[in-house]
Amino acid sequence: MRKLVYPIGVTIDGYIAGPDGGLGFFPIDSDVVTFLAERHPDTLPSALREQLGIAGEPRRFDTAVMGRGAYEPGVRAGAGSPYAHLRQYVVSTTLGDSPHPDVRVVADDPVGWMRRLKADGGKDVYLVGGGRLAGTLLEEIDEIVLKVYPVVAGNGIRAFDGRFSPAGFRLADSETVRGGMAVFTYVRDVGPEAGPSSP
Numbered sequence: 001m002r003k004l005v006y007p008i009g010v011t012i013d014g015y016i017a018g019p020d021g022g023l024g025f026f027p028i029d030s031d032v033v034t035f036l037a038e039r040h041p042d043t044l045p046s047a048l049r050e051q052l053g054i055a056g057e058p059r060r061f062d063t064a065v066m067g068r069g070a071y072e073p074g075v076r077a078g079a080g081s082p083y084a085h086l087r088q089y090v091v092s093t094t095l096g097d098s099p100h101p102d103v104r105v106v107a108d109d110p111v112g113w114m115r116r117l118k119a120d121g122g123k124d125v126y127l128v129g130g131g132r133l134a135g136t137l138l139e140e141i142d143e144i145v146l147k148v149y150p151v152v153a154g155n156g157i158r159a160f161d162g163r164f165s166p167a168g169f170r171l172a173d174s175e176t177v178r179g180g181m182a183v184f185t186y187v188r189d190v191g192p193e194a195g196p197s198s199p
Contacts, residue, residue: 001118005061006127006134007043007145008159015156016129021073026149031178040145043126045074046084058085062123065114067133068092069157075099086126091133114140135162143187144169150180 009026010016017023033052036044042058049055064083071090074082080100081088088103091110098105106113114137117125127134127141134141138160146159168189176182 002122003124003142004127004140005124005143006141007040009147010159011151011153013152014159015153016159017157019156027151029179032181035177045082060124061126063087063125064128065089066128067130068095070129110136131158131161135160138167146184148182
């Protein structure tokens with residue numbers, strides 16, 4: 001069965017965007033762009049992939065799933081199909097019809113839908129965000145790639161927004177990128193000791 005993977009950029013205090021959804025305060029320099037292009041090219045929007053000369057079939061993912069809050073900024077900027085190199089879904093009960101023919105809308109039962117999608121086979125599924133959708137799909141997330149940027153936001157949209165529901169993950173890899181970004185890869189802990197423990 002393929003995995004649902006959540007590669008997400010966060011601030012030191014756990015925010016993925018400002019209160020208005022803005023990302024402009026993230027310190028993204030050439031070292032970060034090079035790292036993402038080399039290590040996570042499938043997660044870059046198609047327009048940026050083209051600018052960076054990234055071509056060919058996606059390596060890890062064949063599907064992108066996003067919430068309305070993660071999708072609509074691209075629509076407002078004229079990118080109704082932000083991940084054209086992947087199959088694209090927007091999970092939303094309020095969006096209605098898709099504004100682009102290459103983007104499908106999932107209006108109900110996102111957890112059941114995701115379970116079916118993962119069972120279909122194929123490459124892994126890229127969970128673009130945002131925090132509310134990640135919170136809803138937490139029990140189906142198999143891997144989290146936290147790209148921690150050296151900045152504190154103080155407020156904004158959290159990486160996970162939902163009910164209190166602790167889920168165990170274990171650290172599988174960590175590395176730093178010149179310029180200060182730290183990358184932590186966590187995989188779901190399915191062992192008998194999984195779950196919350198004393199700090």
